[in-house]
Amino acid sequence: MSVDAPMTDVVVAGRVRRAGRWRLIVTVLAVATVVAFGLNLMVGRTFYGPEEVLRVIAGQTVPGASFTVGVLRLPRAVLAVLAGFAFGLAGVTFQTMLRNTLAAPDIIGISSGASAGAVFAILVLKVSSATTASVTAIVVALATAGLIYLLAYKDGVVGTRLILIGIGISAILKSLVSYLIVRAAAWDLQVAMRWLTGSLNGATWSRALPLAVAIAVFTPLLLGQARNLDLLRLGDDTAAALGVRVGRTRLVAILAAVALIAFATAAAGPIAFVAFLCGPIAARIVGPSGSLMIPAALVGALLVLLSDLIGQFAFDARYPVGVVTGALGALYLVFLLARTHRSGGSL
Amino acid sequence: MTTLVAPQRSADVATPRRPVAARLAWLGVAGAALLLAAAASVAFGSRVVSLHEIVTAFTGTEDGIGQAAVLGRLPRTILALLVGATLGLAGTVLQAITRNPLADPQVLGITSGASLFVVAGIAFVGLASPMAYIWVAIAGSALAATFVYTVGSLGRGGPTPLKLALAGAATSAAFNALISAILLPRIEVMDDFRFWEIGGVGGATYDKLTLVAPFLAVGTLICVVSARGLNALALGDDVAAGLGERVVRTRLLAAAGAFILCGAATAVTGPIGFVGLVVPHACRLLVGVDHRWLLPFSALVGATLLTVADVAGRLVARPSEVEVGIVTALIGAPFFIAIVRRLKVRAL
Numbered sequence: 305m306s307v308d309a310p311m312t313d314v315v316v317a318g319r320v321r322r323a324g325r326w327r328l329i330v331t332v333l334a335v336a337t338v339v340a341f342g343l344n345l346m347v348g349r350t351f352y353g354p355e356e357v358l359r360v361i362a363g364q365t366v367p368g369a370s371f372t373v374g375v376l377r378l379p380r381a382v383l384a385v386l387a388g389f390a391f392g393l394a395g396v397t398f399q400t401m402l403r404n405t406l407a408a409p410d411i412i413g414i415s416s417g418a419s420a421g422a423v424f425a426i427l428v429l430k431v432s433s434a435t436t437a438s439v440t441a442i443v444v445a446l447a448t449a450g451l452i453y454l455l456a457y458k459d460g461v462v463g464t465r466l467i468l469i470g471i472g473i474s475a476i477l478k479s480l481v482s483y484l485i486v487r488a489a490a491w492d493l494q495v496a497m498r499w500l501t502g503s504l505n506g507a508t509w510s511r512a513l514p515l516a517v518a519i520a521v522f523t524p525l526l527l528g529q530a531r532n533l534d535l536l537r538l539g540d541d542t543a544a545a546l547g548v549r550v551g552r553t554r555l556v557a558i559l560a561a562v563a564l565i566a567f568a569t570a571a572a573g574p575i576a577f578v579a580f581l582c583g584p585i586a587a588r589i590v591g592p593s594g595s596l597m598i599p600a601a602l603v604g605a606l607l608v609l610l611s612d613l614i615g616q617f618a619f620d621a622r623y624p625v626g627v628v629t630g631a632l633g634a635l636y637l638v639f640l641l642a643r644t645h646r647s648g649g650s651l
Numbered sequence: 652m653t654t655l656v657a658p659q660r661s662a663d664v665a666t667p668r669r670p671v672a673a674r675l676a677w678l679g680v681a682g683a684a685l686l687l688a689a690a691a692s693v694a695f696g697s698r699v700v701s702l703h704e705i706v707t708a709f710t711g712t713e714d715g716i717g718q719a720a721v722l723g724r725l726p727r728t729i730l731a732l733l734v735g736a737t738l739g740l741a742g743t744v745l746q747a748i749t750r751n752p753l754a755d756p757q758v759l760g761i762t763s764g765a766s767l768f769v770v771a772g773i774a775f776v777g778l779a780s781p782m783a784y785i786w787v788a789i790a791g792s793a794l795a796a797t798f799v800y801t802v803g804s805l806g807r808g809g810p811t812p813l814k815l816a817l818a819g820a821a822t823s824a825a826f827n828a829l830i831s832a833i834l835l836p837r838i839e840v841m842d843d844f845r846f847w848e849i850g851g852v853g854g855a856t857y858d859k860l861t862l863v864a865p866f867l868a869v870g871t872l873i874c875v876v877s878a879r880g881l882n883a884l885a886l887g888d889d890v891a892a893g894l895g896e897r898v899v900r901t902r903l904l905a906a907a908g909a910f911i912l913c914g915a916a917t918a919v920t921g922p923i924g925f926v927g928l929v930v931p932h933a934c935r936l937l938v939g940v941d942h943r944w945l946l947p948f949s950a951l952v953g954a955t956l957l958t959v960a961d962v963a964g965r966l967v968a969r970p971s972e973v974e975v976g977i978v979t980a981l982i983g984a985p986f987f988i989a990i991v992r993r994l995k996v997r998a999l
Contacts, residue, residue, distance in 0.1 A: 412820070471820050637798075
């Protein structure tokens with residue numbers, strides 16, 4: 305008994321310290337996101353100071369800035385935050401659930417359904433309204449994910465099978481997309497390409513709104529499963545023994561994450577590797593304690609904001625944000641190689 | 652995967668070796684299928700020509716539209732046969748050296764490596780000669796494959812099929828992003844690339860054929876020479892080393908052969924996926940696991956498959972056509988999914 309009391313104190317103290325650290329990290333990430341958001345509003349062909357930007361956001365009319373900041377930059381930056389948030393959250397959900405850093409939804413083909421649906425709608429069905437294309441993208445993305453899930457179902461869904469079947473399905477979709485692209489007329493192609501490389505060009509409020517609603521609906525759903533998902537990392541059997549309803553947790557997580565991916569892709573295109581990168585970056589910052597979901601979502605928002613800045617202004621040519629994040633993904637793979645040479649870490 | 656039990660002499664253990672007669676019979680069937688496919692490739696297209704016209708075209712006794720069509724389709728047919736054989740061979744070798752049933756030039760990201768190097772070469776170094784494309788594509792294949800294999804081997808359990816496939820998919824995605832980063836500001840390169848990106852044999856000429864043939868011959872030779880070594884590798888590295896096989900040397904040699912084949916084929920036709928995945932599996936069912944039989948057989952079947960896929964692509968969208976790379980993906984990806992569903996979870 306006399307030993308127990310100080311032991312519990314140590315445990316409790318440790319828990320409090322870790323929770324404090326987690327809160328600190330989340331605060332820092334949130335502040336960094338706000339700063340990056342502000343930067344995206346200020347920097348451009350003409351620079352506007354923080355004061356002017358704030359006045360525009362407050363609804364006052366500032367000559368010049370009202371249009372540039374209020375109409376051009378603000379929706380773009382908001383869309384960047386929303387898309388990054390959705391991709392980051394969905395990505396870390398998949399990585400946690402499938403216990404594999406490489407198993408992000410963009411790698412295993414979950415988001416290929418959204419691009420394929422939109423390209424099909426634009427090039428074959430000759431859909432001209434952006435809303436219809438987005439709706440098609442969302443429907444096809446959900447259907448694709450459902451198909452992958454069904455094909456992976458054989459005495460229950462096993463993560464490994466889900467991943468590989470996703471890769472197979474995305475190969476089919478990619479070949480269909482390239483078939484359509486080669487035959488596309490030049491003017492349709494411009495529109496269709498937006499669905500293949502993630503881009504924030506031409507962002508409008510009407511494009512950001514559905515994504516915002518989706519995030520508001522599905523984020524709480526995913527966060528409610530956060531604890532169960534963390535337990536799934538121990539393996540299906542262990543998690544089940546600890547009282548997790550494995551099948552249900554996985555189904556809810558897949559549904560919510562796929563919906564987030566679908567809406568984000570419909571709004572901004574498949575911004576490459578954001579879903580892939582956020583989990584590992586968040587894990588590195590947060591360490592072993594605490595949930596990764598909120599930090600990963602914030603890292604996603606930050607990543608998209610900064611990549612968009614880089615893509616627009618760092619080079620002679622303007623690159624869509626998806627190209628920048630894709631290049632970052634390549635760098636990350638090299639980093640994985642270099643690191644494991646030293647320490648023999650695991651994937 | 653191939654966890655082989657030590658061969659026992661007891662009567663109830665089925666011998667994995669198939670009778671030579673059966674293998675020869677299958678070889679005959681495959682040869683006949685190849686001839687049929689080649690004939691179909693010459694005969695069918697936006698204009699169907701008769702057998703008589705084909706014969707007269709070859710004997711050169713008559714000049715007509717039919718004969719012209721036959722002669723026009725000839726280089727294309729030869730290219731489809733050569734590249735199909737190449738991809739079949741390369742797939743078999745890759746599956747043997749990685750001991751991975753899902754290995755394929757496209758799944759492993761090899762073709763995207765070749766694409767990236769060719770595009771970078773055109774954009775930055777001003778690469779212009781087709782010969783240079785081939786060398787650069789071979790270098791790209793080798794680099795990408797090494798990269799994917801190393802990433803896929805990280806962590807616990809070594810290079811499992813799952814990790815290799817994931818590493819390949821991630822690497823392809825990353826390379827594709829780099830490719831679009833290079834291409835976006837260079838519209839003139841982009842337009843060529845848009846068509847090259849989807850594998851096709853439509854642009855075949857005799858010049859291209861003579862250019863690529865030596866590379867394919869060298870690659871094939873290397874692969875065939877290492878057939879016996881590949882058999883030993885199938886037993887696992889330890890057993891193979893115990894049997895006196897120089898494991899690292901065999902693997903590197905066979906890999907070099909496969910990279911030469913993949914790189915050269917990709918440089919002429921663009922990336923064509925899944926032939927290298929499907930063919931070895933089909934061939935193992937027919938002639939067993941001995942690579943001395945498997946390699947020539949997969950070359951035959953690969954050539955047949957790609958030619959048939961090309962003919963099918965020409966027929967479904969007449970008078971236009973579907974590129975062969977798309978047809979093979981549509982055939983191959985469901986096959987990939989079927990293999991995945993059959994594999995035991997533990998093997999992944």
